[in-house]
Amino acid sequence: MNIGQAARASGVSAKMIRHYESIGLVPPADRRDSGYRDYGAADLHRLGFIRHARDLGFSLERIRVLLGLWSDPGRSNADVKAIARAHVRELEDRARQLNEMADALRTLADACDGDGRPDCPIIASLETGADAPACHPKPAATAPARSAPRGKVRVGR
Amino acid sequence: MNIGQAARASGVSAKMIRHYESIGLVPPADRRDSGYRDYGAADLHRLGFIRHARDLGFSLERIRVLLGLWSDPGRSNADVKAIARAHVRELEDRARQLNEMADALRTLADACDGDGRPDCPIIASLETGADAPACHPKPAATAPARSAPRGKVRVGR
DNA sequence: GTGAACCTTCCCATCATAGTAAGGTCAACA
DNA sequence: TGTTGACCTTACTATGATGGGAAGGTTCAC
DSSP, X not given: OOHHHHHHHHTOOHHHHHHHHHTTSSOOOEEOTTSOEEOOHHHHHHHHHHHHHHHTTOOHHHHHHHHHHHTOTTOOHHHHHHHHHHHHHHHHHHHHHXXXXXXXXXXXXXXXXXXXXXXXXXXXXXXXXXXXXXXXXXXXXXXOSOSSOOOSOOOOO | OOHHHHHHHHTXXXXXXXXXXXTTSSOOOEEOTTSOXXXXXXXXXXXXXXXXXXXXXOOHHHHHHHHHHHTOTTOOHHHHHHHHHHHHHHHHHHHHHHHHHHHXXXXXXXXXXXXXXXOOHHHHHHHHOOOOOXXXXXXXXXXXXXXXXXXXOOOOO
């Protein structure tokens, strides 16, 4: 099986298969006389595992560990569970930070009239770092206080 | 004002200030005879703007646009609002995808006994791509159906 | 035998940020 | 005056996962 066929069958691009081989995430593929890589069922199985793990957001380094546990008949499911739980926590953290950003920015955008004039609480907030100044304070729905002190969060990198 | 002082005052690292200059996000700084960069209040103001925008997760390219609007006295707050709303949507999308991953993995982890044996629904799911197989189905709390068809989501890049 | 579709390796780009190395400058203090 | 330590300069490298492309070899069907 060619690398292209393996890519279509596994859902991992040929580019990435070569990359995974180069970093040792998959073993060096068999080669035909022509130099073409040759893949079998076991290789597809491994690539599928990697792809599913990527779909769950695992980093390649964590996947390396998971692959080790996968191929270890004496593994402890407690180890696997610990890795999964740690990853869930990281995913939740990142999601929470993104949501905090979205909430802050949504508040600012809600306070902006968007009527074509230059005055804009979004720009004003970026300028000063202050929260939604509500340049035309609406009767209700003005956020009273800030919950998250917005430090140096950097999330979606 | 040195670049180090400007960095401390603005919350943008000296490294990043130089980088922002190199990509034209901030104008070339004044230079002293020694070649040292020299910063004033206006520079700090601009760096602060950039930092606040980064804190809200804006990309540098979007910040470039925002800076243009900021310095444009004839800007329309509708333009700013549109950029903000688009960004809110992106943040929400990314957060949602992360949460979907977290939910899927949490379900798998919940189904794992973690009792030290090798049997593990997490590993099994990665292997087959199927959902939590619940190798020891608990009486209740087994997810009945999947809502998100888990395609090629790639989020936290 | 020819052309299209594939494969190979190698290099470069992304995005925002940090690290390091080699060398120049500044300020304080002996 | 000399020294020291903190700072600055440029330039190169790395990160993580992925994509794009060039230049050249292989395979297969017509």
